[in-house]
Amino acid sequence: METVLALLSGAMLAASLFLMLGRHLVRFIFGLVLASNAVNLLIFAAGRPGTARPPLIPDGSRLPVAAVANSLPQALILTAIVIGFALLVFIFILFFVTYQKLGTVNTEAMTDAESVTAGPGPRERAEP
Amino acid sequence: MNGLLAAPIIIPFVVAAVALLGRRRLHFQSASAILGAAVHLAVGGMLLYRVHHHGIAVLNVGGWPAPFGIALVADHLSALMVLITGVVYGSVAVYSRAEITADCLQRGYYPLLHILVGGISGAFLTGDLFNLYVWFEVMLMASFALLVLGRTRAQLDGGVKYVVINLISTLLFLAGLGLVYAMTGTLNMAHLHLKLQTVSDPGQVAAVSVLFLTAFGIKAGLFPLFFWLPASYHTPPVAVSAIFSGLLTKVGVYALIRTFTLLFPFGDSGVRDLVLGAAALTMIIGVLGAAAHSEIRRILSFHIISQVGYMVLGLGLLTPLALTGAVFYLLHHIVVKVNLFLISGLIRQWGGSFELARLGGLFRTRGLGALLFFIPAFSLAGIPPLSGFWAKLILIRASLDAGHFVLAGVAAVVGLLTVYSMSKIWNEAFWKPKAAADRQEAGGESRVSAWMLAPVGVLAALTVLIGLAPETLYQMARLASEELLDPSAYVYSVLGSVR
Numbered sequence: 266m267e268t269v270l271a272l273l274s275g276a277m278l279a280a281s282l283f284l285m286l287g288r289h290l291v292r293f294i295f296g297l298v299l300a301s302n303a304v305n306l307l308i309f310a311a312g313r314p315g316t317a318r319p320p321l322i323p324d325g326s327r328l329p330v331a332a333v334a335n336s337l338p339q340a341l342i343l344t345a346i347v348i349g350f351a352l353l354v355f356i357f358i359l360f361f362v363t364y365q366k367l368g369t370v371n372t373e374a375m376t377d378a379e380s381v382t383a384g385p386g387p388r389e390r391a392e393p
Numbered sequence: 394m395n396g397l398l399a400a401p402i403i404i405p406f407v408v409a410a411v412a413l414l415g416r417r418r419l420h421f422q423s424a425s426a427i428l429g430a431a432v433h434l435a436v437g438g439m440l441l442y443r444v445h446h447h448g449i450a451v452l453n454v455g456g457w458p459a460p461f462g463i464a465l466v467a468d469h470l471s472a473l474m475v476l477i478t479g480v481v482y483g484s485v486a487v488y489s490r491a492e493i494t495a496d497c498l499q500r501g502y503y504p505l506l507h508i509l510v511g512g513i514s515g516a517f518l519t520g521d522l523f524n525l526y527v528w529f530e531v532m533l534m535a536s537f538a539l540l541v542l543g544r545t546r547a548q549l550d551g552g553v554k555y556v557v558i559n560l561i562s563t564l565l566f567l568a569g570l571g572l573v574y575a576m577t578g579t580l581n582m583a584h585l586h587l588k589l590q591t592v593s594d595p596g597q598v599a600a601v602s603v604l605f606l607t608a609f610g611i612k613a614g615l616f617p618l619f620f621w622l623p624a625s626y627h628t629p630p631v632a633v634s635a636i637f638s639g640l641l642t643k644v645g646v647y648a649l650i651r652t653f654t655l656l657f658p659f660g661d662s663g664v665r666d667l668v669l670g671a672a673a674l675t676m677i678i679g680v681l682g683a684a685a686h687s688e689i690r691r692i693l694s695f696h697i698i699s700q701v702g703y704m705v706l707g708l709g710l711l712t713p714l715a716l717t718g719a720v721f722y723l724l725h726h727i728v729v730k731v732n733l734f735l736i737s738g739l740i741r742q743w744g745g746s747f748e749l750a751r752l753g754g755l756f757r758t759r760g761l762g763a764l765l766f767f768i769p770a771f772s773l774a775g776i777p778p779l780s781g782f783w784a785k786l787i788l789i790r791a792s793l794d795a796g797h798f799v800l801a802g803v804a805a806v807v808g809l810l811t812v813y814s815m816s817k818i819w820n821e822a823f824w825k826p827k828a829a830a831d832r833q834e835a836g837g838e839s840r841v842s843a844w845m846l847a848p849v850g851v852l853a854a855l856t857v858l859i860g861l862a863p864e865t866l867y868q869m870a871r872l873a874s875e876e877l878l879d880p881s882a883y884v885y886s887v888l889g890s891v892r
Contacts, residue, residue: 304568311575341523345567348530356556363549378551378624
């Protein structure tokens, strides 16, 4: 089980690297989704999956009676998914606004911040 | 009493909520920001006082005991970082009152600023690795939004690069964290200190530690992972640049110091050589990049990188003196760097541009301004008796003591090259006469708001104070480095008798 998860996670990471290096913002988003899921799988594998019994403690007992699944990695993954989703939404909007303003999704063509002549400074201060 | 530990995190979030409630009342927002920052600063001072007099403070959040729940821990390093965060927070909150446009304010500048500070304080105080990841994310989200708030082309372009590389860094961190959990079954940093020593294969631990080195190296701006920094830091409003330059990369440096003293002490795995090499190259490349630029904020951005090299050099040497130097450097640098960015905003007000070619003659018209620039600029370069001189002296001395003569040489030469870039700004902006063609457009305003001058003056005074009486800060840094080099007190405070 762990071997399969490790191979799957590695394959996803390799694919995501390929996508991210594609100089195209939309490809980068797909790469990012793949990479974050690959890392989530890795955390899942870290919890040693395999025990089918849910981590419940029966009434009147203070400890689980038999070996149970480790629920902490799932809590970690859940947190990572929620945060990752928020970041994804932000990055979608950021890339969309960038596309509207700069008119390109090719990262090679995006040179506004690092042009040799100065970029436009922050907006003029509004006088009170 | 240990609730004090949560206060630096809670206060900014409360102020953020208050600022959101008063969305349309901009004066109310800026007043609450200044008040909130003042309270944050006071709490930081109380925390340092407590840690200094009563030892390491621990708060088990929600009452869950240490290795199971999330612990907040404040040792000298954490408390010092929280205090300096308060100083930067206060300066930027005051400066923002005059600098940030109403447009940005309406888009939620202040709530984002508070959330950023809350995330930073959380990262400094947490004693749990996964919690550190969460604070990093809080901090990043706020910084992403602050960076592109003005929606100019340059901001969006810089923002894309900043967001992309930081997300990758976060994923590396998360992967490293998962692997550490797989090896040890715990995420509490004090517990990890004990557990990681018992892992049977030290090669695995070293491999995972490189994941952390890369992840935090990206955040800190280490060579060769720094390219996002000069691409983005000069694009947002000056107040935002200032808080980024002062605190964000330093969270990376803090995380490096914490992980490589507590979790992965350098054995004979070669990771230490990697860190030292990266530190030397970071110093050199940063300062050369600065020499090549002629826009004030881009010069300053490259200097952040070069200065991060010094701090990481102190971590790599890992002698008591070197680590003291790293902590001293970290604190001195935050004050100086934030101040330089704030002054770049003043220079723009006076001269109408960030471009050195279009500036000039400020020494004649702005004598006080010239003095205010002179103090942090030449402190950064390490001219005695300013604070940077002591920081560099400690680190160079530590390199010599450790027998790393080449590294000591690099540190000294990079200091000289820093003088070159700072004198370049000085010559171009202050000393040379303003070109006649530019004189007509005159650009700058005759009066600069006191809201912008005051924080610059206070930070400059702090730099002079550290320079004239370095002993207090030196002792604090020495205590912090002692705690870092011998984590048994830290581990005992967190875990008690649990072994």
